[in-house]
Structures are given as structure tokens and as C-alpha cells.
Amino acid sequence: MPHLTLIQAVNDALHLAMKHDDRVVVLGEDVGENGGVFRATEGLHDTFGEDRVVDTPLAEGAILGAAIGMAAYGIRPIPEIQFTGFMPMVFDHMVSHASRLRWRTRGRFTCPLVLRAPYGSGIHAPEHHSESHEAYYMHTPGLKVVVPSNPYDAKGLLISAIKDPNPVLFFEPKRIYRAIRQEVPEEIYEIPLGKAAVVNEGTDVTVITFGSMTHMAKEAITRASEQGISAELIDLRTVWPLDIDTISTSVAKTGRCVIVQEAPRAASFSSEILTLIHEKVFDSLQAPVERVAGFDTPMPYYRMENYYLPNANRILAGINNVLNF
Amino acid sequence: MATKSKANKPVTVKDVFKNKFTPYTLLNPDGTLNGPAPDLSPEQLQAMHRVMVEARVFDERAVNLQRQGRLGTFAPLSGQEAAQVGSAFALRKTDWLFPSYREHAACALHGQPWLDILKYWGGNEDGSRVPDDVNIFPVAIPIATQIIHAVGAAWAAKIQGKDDATLVFFGDGGTSEGDFHEGLNFAGVFKTATVFLCQNNFYAISLPRESQTSSESIAQKAISYGIEGIQVDGNDVLAMYQMTKEAFDRGRAGEGPTLIEAQTYRYGPHTTADDPTRYRDSAEVDQWKERDPIERLKNYMISQSIWDDGKEEALWEDVRAQMAKVVEDYEALPERPVEEIFKYTFEEMPWHLEEQLAELKDFIAEYGNPNEGHH
Ligand SMILES: Cc1ncc(C[n+]2csc(CCOP(=O)(O)OP(=O)(O)O)c2C)c(N)n1
Numbered sequence: 001m002p003h004l005t006l007i008q009a010v011n012d013a014l015h016l017a018m019k020h021d022d023r024v025v026v027l028g029e030d031v032g033e034n035g036g037v038f039r040a041t042e043g044l045h046d047t048f049g050e051d052r053v054v055d056t057p058l059a060e061g062a063i064l065g066a067a068i069g070m071a072a073y074g075i076r077p078i079p080e081i082q083f084t085g086f087m088p089m090v091f092d093h094m095v096s097h098a099s100r101l102r103w104r105t106r107g108r109f110t111c112p113l114v115l116r117a118p119y120g121s122g123i124h125a126p127e128h129h130s131e132s133h134e135a136y137y138m139h140t141p142g143l144k145v146v147v148p149s150n151p152y153d154a155k156g157l158l159i160s161a162i163k164d165p166n167p168v169l170f171f172e173p174k175r176i177y178r179a180i181r182q183e184v185p186e187e188i189y190e191i192p193l194g195k196a197a198v199v200n201e202g203t204d205v206t207v208i209t210f211g212s213m214t215h216m217a218k219e220a221i222t223r224a225s226e227q228g229i230s231a232e233l234i235d236l237r238t239v240w241p242l243d244i245d246t247i248s249t250s251v252a253k254t255g256r257c258v259i260v261q262e263a264p265r266a267a268s269f270s271s272e273i274l275t276l277i278h279e280k281v282f283d284s285l286q287a288p289v290e291r292v293a294g295f296d297t298p299m300p301y302y303r304m305e306n307y308y309l310p311n312a313n314r315i316l317a318g319i320n321n322v323l324n325f
Numbered sequence: 326m327a328t329k330s331k332a333n334k335p336v337t338v339k340d341v342f343k344n345k346f347t348p349y350t351l352l353n354p355d356g357t358l359n360g361p362a363p364d365l366s367p368e369q370l371q372a373m374h375r376v377m378v379e380a381r382v383f384d385e386r387a388v389n390l391q392r393q394g395r396l397g398t399f400a401p402l403s404g405q406e407a408a409q410v411g412s413a414f415a416l417r418k419t420d421w422l423f424p425s426y427r428e429h430a431a432c433a434l435h436g437q438p439w440l441d442i443l444k445y446w447g448g449n450e451d452g453s454r455v456p457d458d459v460n461i462f463p464v465a466i467p468i469a470t471q472i473i474h475a476v477g478a479a480w481a482a483k484i485q486g487k488d489d490a491t492l493v494f495f496g497d498g499g500t501s502e503g504d505f506h507e508g509l510n511f512a513g514v515f516k517t518a519t520v521f522l523c524q525n526n527f528y529a530i531s532l533p534r535e536s537q538t539s540s541e542s543i544a545q546k547a548i549s550y551g552i553e554g555i556q557v558d559g560n561d562v563l564a565m566y567q568m569t570k571e572a573f574d575r576g577r578a579g580e581g582p583t584l585i586e587a588q589t590y591r592y593g594p595h596t597t598a599d600d601p602t603r604y605r606d607s608a609e610v611d612q613w614k615e616r617d618p619i620e621r622l623k624n625y626m627i628s629q630s631i632w633d634d635g636k637e638e639a640l641w642e643d644v645r646a647q648m649a650k651v652v653e654d655y656e657a658l659p660e661r662p663v664e665e666i667f668k669y670t671f672e673e674m675p676w677h678l679e680e681q682l683a684e685l686k687d688f689i690a691e692y693g694n695p696n697e698g699h700h
Contacts, residue, residue: 029530304665
């Protein structure tokens with residue numbers, strides 16, 4: 001089995017999806033001959049030609065707007081937005097149309113598209129290249145939000161997202177695009193959307209996260225285990241609509257929970273998880289839930305981003321807080 | 326009632342738009358003039374030349390710093406000096422400049438210290454804080470967004486009865502964003518004193534200009550918005566100055582905005598994260614280097630007997646020392662306190678940010694500085 005990085009797994013999934021379904025079209029800025037600024041679309045242009053791998057003019061609103069029309073007509077568009085920092089240009093079409101075309105037309109028109117965008121910090125680029133925007137889209141009814149944390153999942157989740165009949169936002173953790181290699185099967189396979197992964201089983205505390213923070217959390221729970229703490233780690237994989245059963249079962253078992261995310265904490269992913277835990281398993285809680293998150297400021301420029309981002313120390317402190325309550 | 330023309334044919338765009346735009350040039354590549362010289366003193370010409378050389382040397386230093394891991398991703402400008410310096414030279418001190426992210430030369434000329442520009446690319450927010458008497462908006466990373474801000478500022482000047490103008494930079498790629506079209510339209514309607522300066526360097530990262538728009542030129546897009554448009558040789562600093570100056574004069578006189586398409590070229594990658602060999606030939610780069618903007622002005626000044634090879638050499642040496650000092654000062658900057666992350670989010674710090682700042686400080690006290698590998 002080939003050992004692939006996350007970006008190679010994304011590339012592999014795109015190749016296979018295009019090969020197996022000739023309705024699939026990739027479009028975006030620099031995705032053609034250049035292969036995308038991170039090379040996610042490398043080789044697609046040569047293999048599938050410029051009608052199916054399209055370099056668009058520089059206009060994100062038009063990229064998504066056109067993809068909506070394409071999707072309704074019967075194509076399976078996979079628009080790439082170069083960085084989540086430019087998602088605000090897409091917001092109107094995403095929120096006003098992609099999310100609710102099915103609802104508005106009583107199912108007559110649908111919008112099966114997968115918008116891919118690298119998210120998160122860690123590459124020393126200027127402002128607007130480090131954002132984690134999942135909350136805006138969780139808040140918008142009708143959208144699925146998927147975030148892989150490793151190469152194997154990236155391929156399987158992307159294949160599922162492309163087959164999904166709903167609009168899906170597929171946010172890729174760019175700081176670990178090339179950080180890890182993993183065995184990835186050559187053939188096409190699916191990881192169902194809406195199913196979390198229990199990365200590590202434990203009994204004392206549940207740590208819930210997704211994407212690149214899964215690796216920070218792994219480091220933290222390894223250190224916790226050296227202190228004799230048994231932590232369960234859940235990688236949500238699909239951020240919305242999420243796997244409530246896995247969360248509820250785990251928190252009911254451990255009675256304690258830490259939620260980890262890169263984004264600012266106000267009205268965020270963690271706000272929603274925390275609320276759901278209260279609604280579903282309040283009786284089992286033995287301590288208030290802890291949030292380890294970015295701060296409610298703009299993401300600082302790269303020199304200070306390590307202060308801003310959750311790290312293993314902060315996650316471990318969160319674990320200790322809920323255990324020592 | 327409309328009178329019938331002989332052959333009843335609809336008037337099409339082709340009928341209306343018969344002539345092509347061609348780039349206006351004053352200064353030939355060999356330094357000879359094509360038309361009347363702009364009203365610029367020898368000192369002013371030398372000042373233009375100096376900033377262009379500063380920008381070229383700054384670029385070299387910044388790219389090297391990035392390669393050595395001492396600077397973040399950087400957008401080099403080499404090749405585009407004349408488009409920036411010629412146009413920004415027409416600004417008055419009270420006029421406002423709206424850069425995108427590659428306008429280091431224009432910004433330096435309008436009063437931003439080189440050290441601040443380096444700070445910005447070094448991931449230091451202080452680099453976005455211009456001195457109090459300098460009217461330069463911060464780097465706009467989201468393409469074309471700054472265009473509308475520049476219209477708003479010029480409009481505000483007009484509302485207040487002032488004749489300040491605004492100069493906004495963007496690339497050929499930027500003309501595809503809605504903000505470009507909305508900005509030009511607003512400016513046309515409200516007759517703002519805005520100069521829209523498109524540096525057409527023929528690529529938006531990898532996408533060539535022909536694939537960006539089916540228009541034959543960028544300049545012609547002005548027609549749709551009822552504003553003035555012109556194409557200029559962007560490697561000709563004199564033409565750039567003259568055309569921008571005239572555009573400002575019109576704007577200040579209430580005659581509305583101008584779109585300038587400056588045709589130029591970036592010698593280097595889009596940013597240090599880009600590999601231009603994937604999408605363009607080195608022969609093309611070499612061709613453009615023959616029309617180098619700095620050489621051109623130098624040749625002109627020599628032909629006017631206000632410059633010579635000795636002065637040129639001394640200038641480069643002086644600028645190299647100047648930039649060495651800038652780099653030295655940059656590297657000597659102390660690490661900034663973490664308050665900097667929280668300050669300025671609001672004018673006053675709300676309770677939740679107070680709490681989060683205290684939390685962060687506690688963490689640093691307990692676990693050390695995450696920038697020093699304690700994580
Ligand atoms: C809204 C937005 N989309 C995408 C990007 C990523 N990006 C940065 S520069 C660039 C190309 C810009 O080309 P052009 O406007 O021609 O300017 P140039 O860089 O050539 O000066 C792209 C796509 C961005 N910064 N902002």
C-alpha cells in the first residue's frame with residue numbers, strides 16, 4: 001500500500017473520483033497546470049483535460065455561484081478556494097443559495113458540490129491565511145462540514161463527500177498537509193460522513209476535537225496517560241451534522257470532557273458541542289466542560305500564533321482541570 | 326420618434342469600440358524621449374531613481390531572509406518599480422494610498438519606513454501601523470477589497486470639500502473580482518478623485534492575463550463605468566508619473582476617476598511560496614529584463630547629464646548599506662508582549678478578553694514561552 005501524505009491522499013481521491021464519475025469537474029484559481037498552490041490538483045489537468053479541470057478567473061463568488069448552477073444542472077463540481085481566509089467572498093452564495101436550494105425548491109433542484117479549502121494556521125503566511133471558519137457554516141442550515149485529520153481519512157471522507165447529495169465544505173488542515181504519511185489503499189473507499197473516530201479509548205475524560213488539533217490532543221493524552229489518566233480521544237471527522245451518539249456515549253462513560261479547537265471560542269464549534277452535552281448527558285457530568293481554543297481576537301500574524309493556538313500543554317491543563325474539579 | 330437609418334442595423338460594441346488601447350510611453354528603453362518630458366527637476370528624478378533602487382535591493386534582502394527562515398512568505402516586486410514609483414510620485418502628502426500586498430516601493434515613497442514593511446512580512450502587526458502623518462491603508466490580502474475602500478476615502482474628501490485624492494493598486498487578477506467592478510461603478514457615479522492603478526504584470530499567480538478576461542485590455546473596462554481609462558507602459562516611470570498626475574488633476578477638479586492599466590512584469594515568483602517555472606518561460610523573463618525600469622531612468626538621467634556611472638555605483642552601495650541596517654534593526658527587534666494579540670480588538674478591552682489574556686499569561690508563567698519550543 002502506498003504511503004501518502006494528506007495532500008497526496010486528497011489528490012488521489014480527486015483522481016479516482018474523476019476517473020469513476022465523469023460528471024466530476026474541478027474548478028478554482030491555479031488548479032490547472034499549476035496543480036493548485038498546495039498541489040492538491042497536481043496531474044489532474046494532464047489526465048482529465050481543461051474542460052474538467054478548470055482554471056477560473058480570480059473571483060471566489062463566481063467560482064461558487066457557477067458551481068451552484070453546475071451542480072443543479074447535473075455536474076458534480078469540486079470548487080477549490082485557495083485559503084479559508086477568502087471564504088467570506090463565497091459566503092453570500094454559500095449561505096443564501098447552496099445551503100437552501102434543496103429546501104427552497106422542495107427538492108426539485110439540489111446542490112451536490114464539495115468546496116475544498118485549506119484551513120488553519122502554521123505556514124508563516126500573511127494575514128487571512130490561517131483562519132478556521134467552521135462555525136459560520138455549522139450555523140447555516142443545510143451544509144455539511146468535513147475536516148480530515150490524517151491521510152487515510154482524507155481520502156475516504158473526500159470520496160464520500162463527492163458522492164453526497166448535499167453541499168459539503170471540506171476543510172483541509174494545511175499545517176499537516178505534509179507532516180504525516182500513512183498507508184492509504186489504492187482503490188476507492190468511503191468513510192461515512194457523520195461518523196466520528198474514537199482515536200483512543202479511555203475512561204476518565206473525553207477529549208473532543210477534529211482536524212490538525214487531533215494531533216495536539218494526541219500528544220496531550222499521551223502525556224496524561226503518563227500521569228495515570230485514561231483519556232478517550234474523539235476525532236469528529238464530520239464537524240456538522242455531527243456524530244452525537246459517539247459523543248454522548250463517551251461523555252456518559254467518562255463524565256468529563258475537554259473540547260479543543262483552533263478557532264476563537266465565542267459562538268463556535270465548542271459552544272455547540274458544550275450545549276449538546278448539556279442537553280443530552282447533563283446527568284452524567286462530574287465536572288464543568290473545559291474549552292481549549294483560540295482567543296476571541298483576530299488570528300495574530302505568524303510570529304505570535306503559537307501563543308494563540310492550543311498546544312499540548314494547554315490541552316493537558318484542561319484535562320487536569322476537569323479531573324481536579 | 327427615432328429616425329430610420331438607411332440600413333437598419335443594430336449598433337454593436339464593435340462599431341462603438343473601433344480603436345485599440347496601446348500603452349502610452351514617454352521614455353524608450355534606451356533612455357531617449359518619445360514626447361515632452363514631465364515637469365520634474367533633476368532632484369526629483371534622482372529621488373525616483375533612488376526609491377526604485379531601494380525597492381530592488383530591499384526585495385533581494387527580503388527574499389534571502391525568507392529563504393533562511395528569518396522572514397515569512399514574501400511577495401517580491403522586482404520589475405514593477407516604475408509602475409509604483411511613477412504613480413505614487415504624483416501623490417501629495419495628504420492624499421491616501423491603498424496598496425494590495427506588493428507595493429513596497431509605492432509605500433516607501435509615500436512615507437512608510439522600510440523597517441515597517443519588513444516587520445509586516447516578518448509576522449509583526451506593528452508593520453501595519455503607519456506613522457501618524459502617513460496616509461497608507463494596511464496591506465489588503467483579500468484581492469480587490471481595497472478598491473472600494475479607496476473610493477470611500479475619496480468620496481469622504483469630496484463630502485468634506487477637500488481636494489485629496491486616493492490611489493489604489495491591484496493586479497490584473499484583481500479586475501475579475503466583483504469589488505473591482507463595484508468600486509469603479511461607485512467612483513463613476515459619485516465622481517470621486519480616485520486613481521485605479523492596475524499593475525498588469527500579465528499573471529495572477531499562474532493564470533495568464535488572456536485567461537483572466539476576454540477583454541482586449543484592462544483599460545477598456547473603464548468604458549462600462551463611464552470613467553476615464555488609459556493604458557501606460559508600466560516600466561516607464563515618466564509616463565507613469567505624467568499619466569497619474571493628469572488623472573489626479575482631473576479628479577481634484579471634479580472630473581471623476583481614472584483607471585490606469587500599467588503594463589509591467591514581475592521578475593520573481595508570485596511569492597516566495599510560488600514556483601514560476603511551472604507556468605512561464607525564462608525567455609519571457611529575459612525579454613522583460615531588457616526593458617528594465619531602473620536602467621531606463623538611469624539611461625535617461627545620464628543622457629540629460631544629471632547622472633553618471635560613478636553616481637550610480639555610489640547609489641547602489643549606499644542603498645545596500647541602508648538595507649543592511651534595516652535588516653539589522655529588524656533582527657534586533659525584541660519579542661513583543663502577548664497583550665499585543667488582544668489590544669486593538671476593541672477600543673476598550675471587554676471582560677472576556679481580559680479573562681483570556683490573564684489565562685494566557687498564567688500559561689506562559691507555568692509552561693514557558695510556546696515560541697521557544699516548550700510546546
Ligand atoms: C480574495 C482572494 N482570493 C485569492 C487570493 C490568493 N491570491 C493571492 S495573490 C493572487 C493572484 C493575484 O493576481 P493579481 O491580481 O494579478 O496581482 P499580482 O499578484 O500579480 O500583483 C491570488 C489568487 C487572495 N489573496 N484573495
